[in-house]
Amino acid sequence: MAVRTRVWVLPRRLLRGAAGAAALMALGAVLAWWRVQAQAPPPVMIDPGHGGVDGGASADGLLEKAVTLDVALRLRRHLEAMGVPVRLTREGDEDLGGPLTRGRHRRDLAERVRRTHECGAALLVSLHANSSRDPTERGFLVFYQKDAPASRELAERLDRALAPLARRREPPIARTDLYVLRNCRPPAALVELGFLSNGADRARFRDEQHMERVAMALAFSIYEFYQSLIGTR
Numbered sequence: 528m529a530v531r532t533r534v535w536v537l538p539r540r541l542l543r544g545a546a547g548a549a550a551l552m553a554l555g556a557v558l559a560w561w562r563v564q565a566q567a568p569p570p571v572m573i574d575p576g577h578g579g580v581d582g583g584a585s586a587d588g589l590l591e592k593a594v595t596l597d598v599a600l601r602l603r604r605h606l607e608a609m610g611v612p613v614r615l616t617r618e619g620d621e622d623l624g625g626p627l628t629r630g631r632h633r634r635d636l637a638e639r640v641r642r643t644h645e646c647g648a649a650l651l652v653s654l655h656a657n658s659s660r661d662p663t664e665r666g667f668l669v670f671y672q673k674d675a676p677a678s679r680e681l682a683e684r685l686d687r688a689l690a691p692l693a694r695r696r697e698p699p700i701a702r703t704d705l706y707v708l709r710n711c712r713p714p715a716a717l718v719e720l721g722f723l724s725n726g727a728d729r730a731r732f733r734d735e736q737h738m739e740r741v742a743m744a745l746a747f748s749i750y751e752f753y754q755s756l757i758g759t760r
């Protein structure tokens with residue numbers, strides 16, 4: 528009984544002053560926030576590569592940074608329609624590397640990883656567009672972090688989903704030198720959406736229907752992988 532009495536005495540003392548009441552309200556707000564945070568499902572992080580001062584690869588007036596953002600915005604729309612919370616590392620034409628000094632590119636990549644970790648994302652999909660000296664090279668390529676089984680599974684799902692939109696299917700490629708994949712804690716994959724250096728791929732990047740199909744294919748495979756992750760928590 529003594530314990531119960533003490534439990535009641537503390538709030539009453541606290542409530543005596545206006546400061547005490549404010550403190551209790553603040554504590555309540557923190558607890559409510561914590562409860563929402565604890566129950567909210569983790570988001571999927573979509574990373575449109577490059578942006579701002581960094582246009583990425585380019586050809587015939589088409590910039591990689593615009594292609595990646597275009598697909599990212601479509602992808603977010605489809606995933607949200609499926610009930611999956613989505614974050615983007617960038618929402619507009621901006622770079623994340625800060626001042627234009629040495630190391631800007633590395634800082635830009637680090638910030639993408641930091642934002643992924645900060646929001647507690649369940650997975651990361653980074654979007655890029657390729658370029659080659661060989662103008663006949665075309666098509667999708669999907670990369671994963673070597674020796675990271677979840678990263679590989681995500682890449683395989685993305686690759687399978689994109690296969691019907693490709694002339695020739697390339698299996699996902701293991702890498703150890705891609706900063707975002709190497710440093711991301713949750714499963715991560717990087718998709719090269721096609722070659723800006725190839726005329727046919729460039730035409731596809733300008734084709735609204737094709738871009739929608741790509742976004743849909745990515746959305747379905749991400750949705751499946753996300754469900755399998757969340758279901759096992």
Ligand SMILES: [Zn+2]
Nearest residue numbers: 576583655656
């Ligand atoms: Zn790129």
